[in-house]
Amino acid sequence: MSTSLDLPGGTWTLGDRTVTRFGYGAMQLAGPWVFGPPKDHDAALAVLREAVASGITHIDTAETYGPRVVNDLIREALHPYAGDLVIATKAGGRRDDHGGWPAARKPDELRAQIDDNLATLGVDALDLVHLRLGDANGPVPGERIDEAMATLVDLQRQGVIRHLGVSNATVDQVTQAQSIAPIVSVQNRYNLADRTDDELIDRLAGESIAYIPFFPLGGFTPLQSDALSAVAARLGLTPMSVALAWLLQRSPNILLIPGTSSVTHLRENLSGAVLELSAADVDELDRIAGQA
Template identity: 85%
Template sequence: MSSTTPDLPGGTWTLGDTTVSRFGYGGMQLAGPWVVGPPKDHDAALAVLRHAVESGITHIDTAETYGPRVVNDLIREALHPYAKDLFIATKAGGRRDAQGGWPSARKPDELRAQIDDNLETLGVDVLDLVHLRLGDANGPVPEQISEAFETLVDLQQQGIIRHLGVSNATAEQVQQTQSIAPIVSVQNMYNLANRWDDALIDRLASEGIAYIPFFPLGGFTPLQSDALSAVATRLRVAPMSVALAWLLHRSPNILLIPGTSSAAHLRENIIGAALTLSDADLQELDQITV
């Protein structure tokens, strides 16, 4: 499927050796409730993915654990053969259990199996980017990660993975992976009200490494803040538009991957992220804390 290249909010970023739109798309919400099972509307899910590419989005985030397999299968059905400029990032390091939980799975044989599953479900011979998913469902956890990351480095050296990153990682773990092999991105929870990675973002920006916030709009609990509501009311826009626009203003290395299962909502997110915030708006929003 070919893509078009209209202007998207935020412009572009060089992710590894590829220029991608800073405004991307996260596929998590395409699966069923709580990211388990198929979507309620299969055709609508395919339409969202196609609309994303037609809108000029060239960075799509996914994981074999979404569904599981469901989102990767949808991406392949909707977009394969992929446009040359489409960059698909996935994750390894976890699995889904029968209760819908997200237990870790970072032993070498588990990681290799996950990479094989991603290759199969996405229908590719090489994965553009694999984030090593660390920690647990509650956030980053201090732990040794060398063996797991070195397993992915080995697969990269075999030509199965082009670029590496880490997800749900502490700043110390990011540095640990960098001491083993180069990374092109860090994917952590971060948004207007959850800003514990501020120092990490600034360091990565100075090194030319992307920071990709998951749950940019709060995830399963949408962002709520009096200051956010006040700015949105003053600008006569939705609070989520302000939250997305703030992230693009925050640092040039931030890449957005807001997810939605609706093409109309995707268009709203694109328009919202293009919002211009004044210095006064930014100063007011910067006072928001957890």
């Protein structure tokens, strides 16, 4: 069995916890469109157990995945949890009957979501809660977050939340959140093709705050995908492995949460991300963002 120090990227201090920079995102364990149960229940449990057996100590989830389904799977597969495992979840949205993702950030809605996360994960306190902002299309500039953050801070004072973060947030919203309470992480969309948060990542690194990118291969144009595939073919790796290796080298505060419902793909991601990209490789990959 690997230890956490064997994983790509080493570790990061997340609040008062040390986690592997290579984590696991559990969203894909739910059914199609992140709705309903998995096609293969036992395979979903196997992926979670393999992630922990591989040394991963950071798992990302949300009560909205399923809904409830993914949290239930995590509890079934891993409870009682290892002392070094950090499970991060989200609050700020819900699922409607059609599988949509409407916002739910009023105080009573947030409290209900925290209660649901506590129950489904089977814990007395949540390690890390990200306030999910914006909508399915991305961050919404100008959206107020003070009331929602204050509600989560109150729950933190009650002892049911250990650490706070924000997700799907603009730079201004990150700054506003920091003015209300300490945050340990920002979870936004970022990858080789979408470099919007470059300056934010560097700022957060200087403040010892983690940046957790989602959709490492999301939003690529065909030309960008072709460019990444060409680099991956030359290196003898999958495009996902190369994209993850690039993220690890981009900044030491970047924590990865690639998702998969396959043990085989999990192992491929882990082995591929070990790659140390050369300066020439990085320069070629950096040019992908400018290709339409």
